[in-house]
Amino acid sequence: MSCKHKYKSNKILYNKIKDWRLNTKGEWSLIKCNRCDLIFLHPKPTKQSFQEIYPNNYYTHIREKAKEISKIKKYILYKIINAIIAQYGYKNSNENFIEISNKKLNGFNINNNYLYYIAGKILKIIPLLEDLIVRKIMFIKGPAKGIHLDIGCGNGWLLDRTRNLGWNVLGIEPDPKAANQAKKINIDIVGNKIENANIKESSITIITIRHVIEHVEDPSSLLKQCFKLLKPHGKLIIITPNIESLGYKKFKKYWRDIDSPRHLYLFSIKTLKNILIENNFSIKKLRTSSPSAYKMFIISNNIKRFKKYSIDCNIFIKIKSFFFTIKEELLRLFIKNAGEELLAIAVKNEKSK
Numbered sequence: 001m002s003c004k005h006k007y008k009s010n011k012i013l014y015n016k017i018k019d020w021r022l023n024t025k026g027e028w029s030l031i032k033c034n035r036c037d038l039i040f041l042h043p044k045p046t047k048q049s050f051q052e053i054y055p056n057n058y059y060t061h062i063r064e065k066a067k068e069i070s071k072i073k074k075y076i077l078y079k080i081i082n083a084i085i086a087q088y089g090y091k092n093s094n095e096n097f098i099e100i101s102n103k104k105l106n107g108f109n110i111n112n113n114y115l116y117y118i119a120g121k122i123l124k125i126i127p128l129l130e131d132l133i134v135r136k137i138m139f140i141k142g143p144a145k146g147i148h149l150d151i152g153c154g155n156g157w158l159l160d161r162t163r164n165l166g167w168n169v170l171g172i173e174p175d176p177k178a179a180n181q182a183k184k185i186n187i188d189i190v191g192n193k194i195e196n197a198n199i200k201e202s203s204i205t206i207i208t209i210r211h212v213i214e215h216v217e218d219p220s221s222l223l224k225q226c227f228k229l230l231k232p233h234g235k236l237i238i239i240t241p242n243i244e245s246l247g248y249k250k251f252k253k254y255w256r257d258i259d260s261p262r263h264l265y266l267f268s269i270k271t272l273k274n275i276l277i278e279n280n281f282s283i284k285k286l287r288t289s290s291p292s293a294y295k296m297f298i299i300s301n302n303i304k305r306f307k308k309y310s311i312d313c314n315i316f317i318k319i320k321s322f323f324f325t326i327k328e329e330l331l332r333l334f335i336k337n338a339g340e341e342l343l344a345i346a347v348k349n350e351k352s353k
Ligand SMILES: [Zn+2]
Pocket: 003, 004, 005, 006, 033, 034, 035, 036, 037, 038
């Protein structure tokens, strides 16, 4: 970032934030840069503490177990997923679109049928439904042509899906255990970070960075590397928490996605836009979305009330959380930055640099 955020008058948003999730020792502050508005954690965790803040049971290590679902639910899910994915340029594909949280959904085909096409058009009108499903392939439009690189690919769940849609896939993953899980399903891991990855410049069609940019020491340097690796007109797709969301405004320092000390930076529409433009990207889409609002509400509520990061709660909280999600989704029609997550789709223009 051109701004070094070193201003004596930088605003302290919150002090004494704890690691509610893993109970790492320490307290952190959330600071807002007076010049560029970027929000960041202080102090930054040391490299030596990484083993503690990303322990072996951190979620990217584990491959989710398949849940049992009923036949009817499965049938309806197939129809809805097919209809929506068909809208994303995969309608001529006979590739299997795989599991949506469930391995047992393997092996059904994307149908070319006009009924699916019409159903998809109708379903696209319901934005939450679209966000819930297309987010699972990181909003990557078809037809699949070229290489999809996922940075921080974890156990490879996303690359597994896009490979099934016809993409050639590559992954970068710093955590050796997660990388091993990905290798087990034959995903090519080309490095543990982008700087040392074995990739030709200007060779990648799509780069995805899902819940990663807020974890890295230097987000701007990450974007610079992405720019180099992308082909002309190649796309960068980012999902990261939105620090101006309705959830943040409600829970403040107890908001789940502060997630200190793992989240080093927290972006807004404005600051994400700035960092992309500074790195010569053209922005195609930059908006917020709400599919994570439901879980966010439950976890943030537990942090606030019990100082504990947990998804367990009673039925009343579940109902409250459901209505909060609906409220946020409706509010998003009028207030652009209400959603819990930011979605940015940016393009490497030939003219840019
Ligand atoms: Zn700054």
